[in-house]
Amino acid sequence: MQISGHPRVEIVVPVRNEENDLGPNIRRLRAFLDAAFPFRAEVCIADNGSTDATWEIGNLLATELSGVRVVRIEQPGRGRALKQVWSESTADVLAYMDVDLSTNLNALLPLVAPLVAGHSDVAIGTRLAPGSRVVRRPKREVLSRGYNLLLRGILGSRFSDAQCGFKAIRADVAAQLLPLVEDTSWFFDTELLVLAERAGLRIHEVPVDWVDDLDSRVAIAKTVTDDLRGIARLNKNLGRGRIDLEPLRATFGRPAVADPRTALAARVVRFCAVGALSTLAYVLLYVALRHLMNAQLANVLALLVTAVANTALNRRVTFGVRGTENRTRHQLRGLVAFAIGWSLTASSLWLLHTVSAVPARGVEITVLTVANLAATVVRFSLFQSWVFDDEAPTLPSFEPPALVDNTRSH
Template identity: 30%
Template sequence: MISRSRAGMSRPRDEMPAADRPRLDDPVSILMPVCNERDTIEEVVREWIDEVVRFLPEGSEFRFDDASTDGTREVLETLAREYPFVKVYHQDHKDGFGAATMRLYNAATCPLVFFTDSDGQYVPGEFWKLVPHVPMADIVHGTKTNRQDPFHRLAASRTFNFIAHRLLTVPFGDINSAFRIVKREALAAILPHIRHMPTLVNTEMLVRAAMAGMRIVEVPVRHRRRAHGRSKGLPLGSFLRECRLAYRGLLAMRKEFAADAGRLPADT
């Protein structure tokens, strides 16, 4: 079941008033893959701590999978010494966003698992928009309403979402968005089956959850430009190769689901 809610780093923060902040009873594992974000990572982490983590139930954790070579590692280690709930796992070799995503999901220990990017483009306070939907959902998925990225990334994202919708009849407006709360039992049911889209784990997770009939709520969330540096992107050759792999992954899932169910679910 899928439903929709109607609902820059050196920039002012818009912390939610305490009276308006929804209550959370269960601890949360916040997950962030990181690679070469030296100029932004400290401010990003402190903003998340100030606006989200310090209000979470006891036992919550803030996990990072880091493959940086630019000094990000040292910044994260300093933060881990300052905050005992910050847990950093360093990789000696960069093996990609998908591998880091899988490691983080498998390492999460809390009943609720929240995943997001480390570049500061997602607004931490938008986390609280997802929280009211947690009791009635297996996944609460934040969809960017005003994506602040270069044109080529916007075009690629829209094309990918369109193709995914046509092939798999899943009505998500932002299928690969990295802003979601997942219940750990739902995560445990899905992760062993992730195999067709190793670089787009969040996409395959959402599609599999929908096909399994899990309860998914989409919530619009704000997006902003990077405060420092440029949005990371692949060289053209690598980008085209990843596009081909993503398309093959969608086709493989379509074939799998058609074989299992005899048909694809009707569009909703």
């Protein structure tokens, strides 16, 4: 739905203890909007729980600059600030950006224009798509890419960058979407995007020029922990049908075009993510057990424990099977796949010990890890064509899996 008349855009800048950057950067933002932005735009400084002079500086800026206001939210939390201000705003398009202005402001019009035109419902800046130019520390780059890969593997997301502090949403979409978002902190962005995607909303991505803020005060360890908890909570709630997305789908959702190749690729990505976790767990468990018993027994016990967990995770995450119906059957079939995997690793051990009576422990672990990865490929074929297919014959088929999408719609 295209926004008619003279659209209004409100840009929220969430801040907490930003007394040094607030004044210069709000003046810079306001000057850009007045000189180079074609839509009527207002700036809202959302002070969430500052204990320094941020609130006082915000009030001075609101008095000094036309089109700037300030709101005080007593409790901290970027998500809390955005949810409150966006819910109360009367603008047509709602946006936000970080106070450090790490994103080049020239990306603001490409971010907002598709929302005004009615082409898209949500728009995000992305630092991870082709065309973006990013300057930041390697640690932050690795964490960002790893986080977004995790979202793809567990939640099946297709957007490229969940955390870039540069986003916009149409107000009519926000009115229905915001009440569904629980998080009040850094996971707010991810939850909003995942729910929007699951509801069939169009998410527009804008590659941005972005320079890392060297004075960033984000507590990385706490943020990572909170994000992992958020992913687990959101995945659980979506899986159990606790989030009602039907009103959003009915009002704004657009039918997805099914592409079996894309569906299979998404399934492979999720399977690989589960497989990587299972392989790591297997290696750690094998090393621990190897101190207590011989190699073959340690191998079979480590495989058995990780196989049960692997089947349960793939049942839920990769193939979207919910509830308890056929769970025992799926686990029993999963054990057949486990037996095939065990035969591969056991044969590898036997061959290794035939070649060398006392192989080095590192060589032993390497051979087992490679064999376990090979077994993973076989298990995927079995999972795809037999383990979770309740219409399959009672004996496993070794034919290549057909490119058919049996997953839930994302």
